[in-house]
Amino acid sequence: MAKIIMYPGEARKDAVDWKMVQGQHITAVRRNILVLGSGGREHALAWKLAQGEGAHVFIAPGNAGTAQVGVNVNLKLSDFEAIKVFCLKQNINLVVVGPEQPLVDGIVDFFKQDEALKAVKIIGPDKRGAQLEGSKA
Numbered sequence: 118m119a120k121i122i123m124y125p126g127e128a129r130k131d132a133v134d135w136k137m138v139q140g141q142h143i144t145a146v147r148r149n150i151l152v153l154g155s156g157g158r159e160h161a162l163a164w165k166l167a168q169g170e171g172a173h174v175f176i177a178p179g180n181a182g183t184a185q186v187g188v189n190v191n192l193k194l195s196d197f198e199a200i201k202v203f204c205l206k207q208n209i210n211l212v213v214v215g216p217e218q219p220l221v222d223g224i225v226d227f228f229k230q231d232e233a234l235k236a237v238k239i240i241g242p243d244k245r246g247a248q249l250e251g252s253k254a
Contacts, residue, residue: 147171149208154215155180163187194219197227204237212239220247
């Protein structure tokens with residue numbers, strides 16, 4: 118029996134005939150996820166992401182609650198270079214940005230403009246889009 122490797126949530130209908138896949142063992146590949154933030158929103162995100170098959174969740178900087186669902190990492194949200202080094206060292210596949218300040222400061226733009234981070238997916242608006250949220254008074 119052939120083994121087919123798929124990432125959790127990956128749709129392969131275009132690449133693999135579904136009838137061929139039925140009855141075969143499908144192996145989920147480990148996903149390393151970094152959630153940025155330390156509040157309740159980030160705890161909820163980390164908790165849900167950790168339930169995904171193959172998910173290994175890091176939270177920076179995290180809190181006591183997030184330590185229950187993943188690994189807290191001592192990173193400053195304003196230190197994009199340190200976040201980059203961590204992502205590359207830990208083979209992070211996905212970054213989820215919770216708080217608005219790193220978004221307003223341009224973390225998404227930083228990731229998209231850095232050649233070494235091109236393969237890392239990041240969820241959040243770019244700096245221009247984040248200004249709307251960050252400009253609330």
